[in-house]
Amino acid sequence: xxxxxxxxxxxxxxxxxxxxxxxxxxxxxxxxxxxxxxxxxxxxxxxxxxxxxxxxxxxxxxxxxxxxxxxxxxxxxxxxxxxxxxxxxxxxxxxxxxxxxxxxxxxxxxxxxxxxxxxxxxxxxxxxxxxxxxxxxxxxxxxxxxxxxxxxxxxxxxxxxxxxxxxxxxxxxxxxxxxxxxxxxxxxxxxxxxxxxxxxxxxxxxxxxxxxxxxxxxxxxxxxxxxxxxxxxxxxxxxxxxxxxxxxxxxxxxxxxxxxxx
Numbered sequence: 001x002x003x004x005x006x007x008x009x010x011x012x013x014x015x016x017x018x019x020x021x022x023x024x025x026x027x028x029x030x031x032x033x034x035x036x037x038x039x040x041x042x043x044x045x046x047x048x049x050x051x052x053x054x055x056x057x058x059x060x061x062x063x064x065x066x067x068x069x070x071x072x073x074x075x076x077x078x079x080x081x082x083x084x085x086x087x088x089x090x091x092x093x094x095x096x097x098x099x100x101x102x103x104x105x106x107x108x109x110x111x112x113x114x115x116x117x118x119x120x121x122x123x124x125x126x127x128x129x130x131x132x133x134x135x136x137x138x139x140x141x142x143x144x145x146x147x148x149x150x151x152x153x154x155x156x157x158x159x160x161x162x163x164x165x166x167x168x169x170x171x172x173x174x175x176x177x178x179x180x181x182x183x184x185x186x187x188x189x190x191x192x193x194x195x196x197x198x199x200x201x202x203x204x205x206x207x208x209x210x211x212x213x214x215x216x217x218x219x220x221x222x223x224x225x226x227x228x229x230x231x232x233x234x235x236x237x238x239x240x241x242x243x244x245x246x247x248x249x250x251x252x253x254x255x256x257x258x259x260x261x262x
Contacts (some may be wrong), residue, residue, distance in 0.1 A: 001029055002081035002104060005074040008035040009063060010088035013045045013210070015239045021046055023092045023252045030100055032077055036070050061171040068164060071154045083149045089144075090197065091243070093223070095251035099232055111147040111186075111196040113179035116140035132170050132180070141179030146197040146235070149178075153190070157181060197231040198222075210236045213245060214245040224249060229236045 007197070008014055014035065024031060033050040035041055038058065039184070041051045052073060058066040067085060074080050082103050092099075103110065117123055119129035121135040132140055157164075163184065167177045182188050200209035200222060211234070214220050223234055227249050249251045 001079065003030050003032050003077070003079045004082045004084060004100060005032045005034065005077070005080040006072045007067070007074060007083060007085050008033070008037075008047070008050075008088065008090075009058075009070070009085060010035060010037045012037055012039050012088065013041045014047050014086075014088050014090075014236060016091055016241075016243060017046050019091060019243065019250075019253070023096055025252070027096045027100075030096070032074065032080055032246055034070050034074050036066050048101045062168060062173050064164060064173040064177045065168055067174065068157055071149070072158045073149045075151070075155060075158060081151050083151070084232075085146050085148075086197075086233060087146065089237050089239070090235050091237050092233055092252070093198075093227045093231055093250065098230075098251070100228065102230075106192060107150070107151050108190050108192040109149045109182075110149065110192045110194055110196055111143050111178060112193055113141045113143040113182075113191070116142045116176065116180075118142070119221060129171060130176070132167055132176060133167075135180060135184075139180065139183050140176070141183055142175050142196075143179035144195055144197070144199075145174045146233070147178050148196060150190075153182075153187075156185070197235050198231045198234045199236060210238055211241050212238045213242045215242060220245050 014020060033047070035047050035051045036055065037051055038055065041048045052070065056066040056069045071083060074083055116130070116132070116137070117125045118127040119132065119140045120126055158182065165180055167173045167180065170176065182191055201207040203209040211219050213258060214223065223246055224233055
């Protein structure tokens with residue numbers, strides 16, 4: 001049976017483990033997990049058995065080589081057909097079955113992208129350090145980091161050496177490499193242009209916004225709307241964020257006490 005590989009790129013462990021355990025429960029033959037942890041996963045963590053046996057040096061602005069290393073490991077399981085990148089502060093918003101049924105039939109990878117605004121010298125956001133030379137400006141793209149890949153595309157990235165070595169010289173390689181890779185291979189039509197991981201950029205002066213307590217009506221409604229519209233994940237949930245108010249909206253959670261939060 002085809003599986004989804006969930007690839008967690010983290011600083012340490014994964015937040016809100018019990019929610020992830022509930023999400024995965026009952027689907028053991030349909031998923032695999034891999035965790036690349038910069039500082040190591042706690043021995044008591046449910047995610048410890050899934051930790052990669054080695055680490056690739058990475059930083060906030062350069063993670064793509066670590067992500068490709070995760071793809072290489074995950075491709076060893078021949079049943080892995082879909083590869084989804086997640087961060088340590090992600091939370092699943094849909095049931096496992098919903099995600100599986102949405103992504104498995106697609107013949108495309110999934111992520112949002114645009115022409116690289118930092119390579120356009122006529123724009124105020126032009127930045128020499130993000131103008132990836134010698135790639136022509138009309139072939140440069142910028143994408144969201146938390147991409148979803150089909151096996152064919154994951155294998156092609158693992159087999160690539162030239163382009164990753166070029167782009168990884170620039171900061172934010174994770175926001176440029178996937179979309180430029182597809183563009184240079186003439187495969188952008190093999191990408192379903194859609195964002196399935198919600199990040200809120202507009203609510204504070206130093207985005208992205210971090211969720212702290214979902215009792216707050218604004219925080220609650222942001223996530224409730226994302227669930228309603230079929231978004232797979234939300235990012236930037238504080239490790240101690242109170243999630244109880246959305247339990248009754250999550251199909252994979254026990255809703256015994258849901259009436260307390262409606």
